[in-house]
Amino acid sequence: xxxTQRELIEEFGLLHEQMGSTRMCGRxxxxxLLCDPPVQSLTExxxxxxxxxxxVSGSARLLFQNHVVERxxxxxxxxxxxxxxxxxxxxxxxxxxxxxxxxxxxxxIASVSDRDQTHPNYAMMRELLEFxxxxxxxxxxxLARWRERQAGAAPASPDPSSEPTDRGGxx
Numbered sequence: 234x235x236x237t238q239r240e241l242i243e244e245f246g247l248l249h250e251q252m253g254s255t256r257m258c259g260r261x262x263x264x265x266l267l268c269d270p271p272v273q274s275l276t277e278x279x280x281x282x283x284x285x286x287x288x289v290s291g292s293a294r295l296l297f298q299n300h301v302v303e304r305x306x307x308x309x310x311x312x313x314x315x316x317x318x319x320x321x322x323x324x325x326x327x328x329x330x331x332x333x334x335x336x337x338x339x340x341x342i343a344s345v346s347d348r349d350q351t352h353p354n355y356a357m358m359r360e361l362l363e364f365x366x367x368x369x370x371x372x373x374x375x376l377a378r379w380r381e382r383q384a385g386a387a388p389a390s391p392d393p394s395s396e397p398t399d400r401g402g403x404x
Contacts, residue, residue: 234281238267242282257284257292262301265317272305272316328372335365 234242242263249259264278265271275293279286293315296302302315342358350356 234267242267255292255295257288258295258301260284261289261292261315262296262317265302265315272307272314274307274310274312274314276312278315328369331365331368331372335362335369338362338365 242260245263246256246259249262250256260282261278264281265273268277268281273281275286275289278293279289282289293302293304293313297304297315300318301320303318305314305316307314338358338361342355342362345352345355348355
């Protein structure tokens with residue numbers, strides 16, 4: 234791993250932590266995206282990250298349960314091996330979570346309907362409710378367009394400089 238890749242591993246770890254996961258899950262997931270070969274044993278991951286095998290094992294189990302990595306067997310080898318799984322865009326932005334938040338906000342707002350509605354927290358809840366309604370309306374067609382784009386996309390090139398530049402921005 235290069236120093237830049239090591240830094241990225243740490244930064245992805247911090248992002249995972251900020252998003253409610255663990256720093257180690259982010260580090261393991263990123264290691265599996267950057268490592269060569271792409272299939273690694275728990276020992277290889279631990280050695281590559283400079284951490285204990287136990288820390289990697291717990292994180293790998295969580296990543297497996299969340300469909301971020303898959304466990305594979307290697308012929309003639311003992312133990313578990315892991316590799317990164319392709320990410321489903323719908324899983325990154327789960328609409329069911331947005332709908333649940335929307336429902337909870339509606340209930341929360343209804344529970345204070347008899348109070349002074351100028352309270353700043355009630356205004357924040359109404360604004361967040363409007364945002365979840367916006368996401369509920371916009372996310373399905375956005376995901377459909379993304380899937381159409383992916384279905385029509387050419388196979389990924391290993392050289393980013395050879396990618397077409399007219400495909401639009403990223404999400």
